[in-house]
Amino acid sequence: MSPASSAATIEEVAAAAGVSRSTVSRVVNGSPAVSPAAVAAVNDAIARLNYVPNRAARTLASRTTNAIALVVPEDPTRFFGDPFFATIVGGIYRRLAETPYVLNVFLASDDSGEKATAYLRGGNVDGALIVSHHARDGFVARIADAVPVVFAGRPTQPEIAQRAHYVDVDNVLGGRLGAGSLIDAGRTRIATIAGPADMPPGIDRLIGFEAALSDAGLEAAGIAVGDFSEASGAAAMRELLASGREIDAVFAANDLMARGAMSVLSETGRSVPADISVVGFDDSVIATQVTPRPTSVRQPSFEQGELMVEVLLGLIAEEAPERVTIVDPELVVRDSVAR
């Protein structure tokens, strides 16, 4: 109430309630072994004094922080610009809201993770969630041997992926779904704008794409590589067009690149889907902001976020949760495929 009312301590609450520190602690932590009378007195004192437990003291004494870190090795522009992050973080927050845990967010691109690493190793969180498009960053390894860690997606480095806990989308299936929808629509000259070759989603979606084509007796009408940004999608589309090969469909490894591709298509006077079908990946809000609205492979990112928290909580509780959790993508059909 009063402007600078420095928080009351447990000691003061105990005095006000006429009990000992321990009893206050028990009440605060919901121990059943307290008499109703004591509970009432303590709660009353807590309310009167506006008491909030000091977290540092609690952490120090209990060796647990009730905080988990969300580490994102990306710069803010990237982090905020990509709807994938929005959705997965939404799932993380949702699941976390049911727990006493708070989330500490680290956008760790700038300082190469030094500050984040020191923070995590300083015993400030009980665990960490790592979300990135390129988890190649070396410092994640140092985080992982300080606290339990769960990754969004299979980590890039094999030696980490083999031991790490992660929640991944079946990207190979996703690639198959994307290509499959194009094949089913009767397209035969199908190109792809793939993600980077050093990133599992990039790799896996391409594998799925090629597998689906191969199953159908087709061959890719072109493979261009982007970096998941809109500009790279546009550049890749230009490259595909410039190759001279005939193309009647494009599968882009994410919606941002699909959008870049679609603007190039539109600029060069090609109609979607009449001339060229386009399928994206992510089913992000982007997919509803473009005309025609692109068919897209939906990743259950929200669910992925929730599951990451689930696994991490299991890890923290030492319940030995499944090391690898896979969620299935699904095709969301819109207007950019059918002839």
Added chain:
Amino acid sequence: MSPASSAATIEEVAAAAGVSRSTVSRVVNGSPAVSPAAVAAVNDAIARLNYVPNRAARTLASRTTNAIALVVPEDPTRFFGDPFFATIVGGIYRRLAETPYVLNVFLASDDSGEKATAYLRGGNVDGALIVSHHARDGFVARIADAVPVVFAGRPTQPEIAQRAHYVDVDNVLGGRLGAGSLIDAGRTRIATIAGPADMPPGIDRLIGFEAALSDAGLEAAGIAVGDFSEASGAAAMRELLASGREIDAVFAANDLMARGAMSVLSETGRSVPADISVVGFDDSVIATQVTPRPTSVRQPSFEQGELMVEVLLGLIAEEAPERVTIVDPELVVRDSVAR
């Protein structure tokens, strides 16, 4: 190094270096009053033992956390979907990267801020930055009497705004700039899609808009109100068109609404800017993703974020920084105005 190497303590470092706890503490905190020999021995021991100071202990003893909170009373979708947040948070991170502070992010819409409030009042941060489109949320008041607080934008509630520290954009000037560009282009039947009447940016931009029109001897050709979302911009545009009044220009209080308006214009066969000029606000990435690219009033949000940190650090250091900091918007001219 070893998998579960529970962090070394200052005690162990002291033993390894053959000095006392105090000396280690001095070295870690950069005190000048330590002999070079001791410094060397301690640093060596720190490196060998891989020592990282325990933050909880430090916080408890020093009564300072080296952490600040970013409180955003919005749901994740909103937070991540609006480029304004991306930019301002970018500025915040940038300025913070130069300091030892870490940032704790609270997306506090879900639990009505209970968890966030308890966290902040539990002495876990040295200060808080509050960023939102609608800072009407009552709990900010409770935060403000626990730790120093800096707001992005003038708080909605007058009794808070009168005493709070904030960094605001001159929205009245922004409204003037937007309307002015339309007037300068020779438009005379200018409508506006305003922001909510209970939010300072909504109010101020409308005031600026009307002032500019009035100065030019004009009257608004229609005022529709949106909520800063794209859908609301579209609805407002339909409303304006349905009013039957002739309109040759629209000033939207943000880019998202401008985009919504532009799609309606396009759907109804109107050409921008030939038939109707459009000016947005924010100069967000959105402004470069639409065709034609809309002229927009640029808010220096990145700078605003940096300044917020600046002011908060001043507050924490008890340097009595300026209570109100105003940054000026500027017009970014693109293709959506000129006839």
Added chain:
DNA sequence: TTGTAAGCGTTATCAA
């Protein structure tokens, strides 16, 4: 059911 007392890992005060 309650209280006592011993930490948790730092910083900070004071002497030396």
Added chain:
DNA sequence: TTGATAACGCTTACAA
């Protein structure tokens, strides 16, 4: 320049 020695606010055996 260094080292004891109290805090810091809480949890948690252990006793009662």
